[in-house]
Amino acid sequence: MIDKSTIGEPAFKLDLRDTEWPFEYIDHDREIARAIVFDMAGYYYFVRAVRDDEFGKATLIETSGGGVERGEDLTCAIRRELKEELGVQVDIICKIGVVSDYYNLIHRHNINNYFLCKISSFGEKNLTQDEIESYHLSTLKLSYKEALNEYERCSETRLGKLIANRELPVLRKAREIMDLFHFCVMPE
Numbered sequence: 001m002i003d004k005s006t007i008g009e010p011a012f013k014l015d016l017r018d019t020e021w022p023f024e025y026i027d028h029d030r031e032i033a034r035a036i037v038f039d040m041a042g043y044y045y046f047v048r049a050v051r052d053d054e055f056g057k058a059t060l061i062e063t064s065g066g067g068v069e070r071g072e073d074l075t076c077a078i079r080r081e082l083k084e085e086l087g088v089q090v091d092i093i094c095k096i097g098v099v100s101d102y103y104n105l106i107h108r109h110n111i112n113n114y115f116l117c118k119i120s121s122f123g124e125k126n127l128t129q130d131e132i133e134s135y136h137l138s139t140l141k142l143s144y145k146e147a148l149n150e151y152e153r154c155s156e157t158r159l160g161k162l163i164a165n166r167e168l169p170v171l172r173k174a175r176e177i178m179d180l181f182h183f184c185v186m187p188e
Contacts, residue, residue, distance in 0.1 A: 012097040012173060016165055020158040021104040029109045033077035034065030035117045036096065036174035037086065038183070043141050044171075045119070046150075047085055050136040051159070054105060058157040061140060061150045063114070063167055078115050086139055087125035090117035093183070096173050101166050114170045116177055144175055 017023075037045040049060045064085040068077040075092060082088050096114040103110065131137045142150060151168055154160035177183075 012169075014097065014099045014166075014169055016099065016101040016162075018102040018104040018162060020162055023102075023104045025107055026102065026104075026109045027107045029111060031068040032065055032110055032112045033068055033074050033081060033115070034063045034112050034170075035078050035082060035090070035115045036171060037064060037082060037088065037090065037117050037119060038174075038178065039119045040183075042178075043143060044147050045086055045088070046140040046142065046147065048136075048138045048140050051134075053134070055159040056157060058154070058159050060154045060157070060160050060163060061147070062163055063170070065112075074113050074115075078113075078117065082117065083123070084126045084128075085131070085137060087123045088119045089121045089123065091120050092117050094177065096170055096177070099166050099170060101162065103162070112166065114174075116174050118183065144171075147171060 039045070045064065046061050047064050049058075049062060051058050051060065064082055065078065066081045066085070068074060069080075072080070074095075078092065079090065082090055093116040096116050099110075099112040099114065101110050101112065102108065125139075127137055140150070148168070148171070151160075151164040151171075155164040
C-alpha cells in the first residue's frame with residue numbers, strides 16, 4: 001500500500017501555459033481539488049460537460065472536482081466534490097500531484113491538486129443548478145483506453161485541448177500507481 005502519511009506530498013508537479021488564447025493578465029488564482037476516481041473493476045469515473053459559453057461550444061471530459069471553499073482543506077474539498085458531482089464516497093489513496101495551468105480568456109491561474117481515489121460506495125449526486133443547466137454534467141464510466149480516446153476526441157476544441165494537456169499526464173501517472181500497487185483488475 002501507499003504510505004498515506006505522504007498524502008500531502010505531490011508525486012509530481014506540472015506547469016502549463018494557455019496556448020489557445022492570448023495572454024493579457026491574470027487577476028485571480030483558484031485552488032482546485034480534482035481526482036482520478038476508480039472502482040475495483042478498474043473503471044474510471046469522469047464528468048461530461050456540455051458547454052456553450054465564452055470558451056465556445058464544446059462537449060468535454062474532465063476529472064471530477066472543483067474549487068476549494070474557504071476554511072476547507074484539500075481532502076474535505078475532494079470528498080465534497082466527488083459526492084456532489086459523481087454521488088460517490090471514496091477512499092483517498094494518495095495525492096498524485098499538482099498541475100498549475102491558466103485560462104487566459106478568463107484571466108485565471110488554476111492550482112489543480114490531483115488525488116487518486118477508490119470508490120467505496122455510490123449514492124445520490126448533489127449538482128448545483130449551474131452544473132445542471134449551464135454545463136449539463138453527467139457521469140462517464142470508462143476503461144483506461146476509452147478515457148484516452150475521449151480526451152483525444154474532446155481536444156479538437158480549444159478548451160478541450162487545455163483540459164487534455166492538464167489531465168492526460170495525471171491519468172497516466174494514476175495508471176502507473178494503480179499498476180504498481182495492484183489496486184484492481186484493469187479492463188482494456
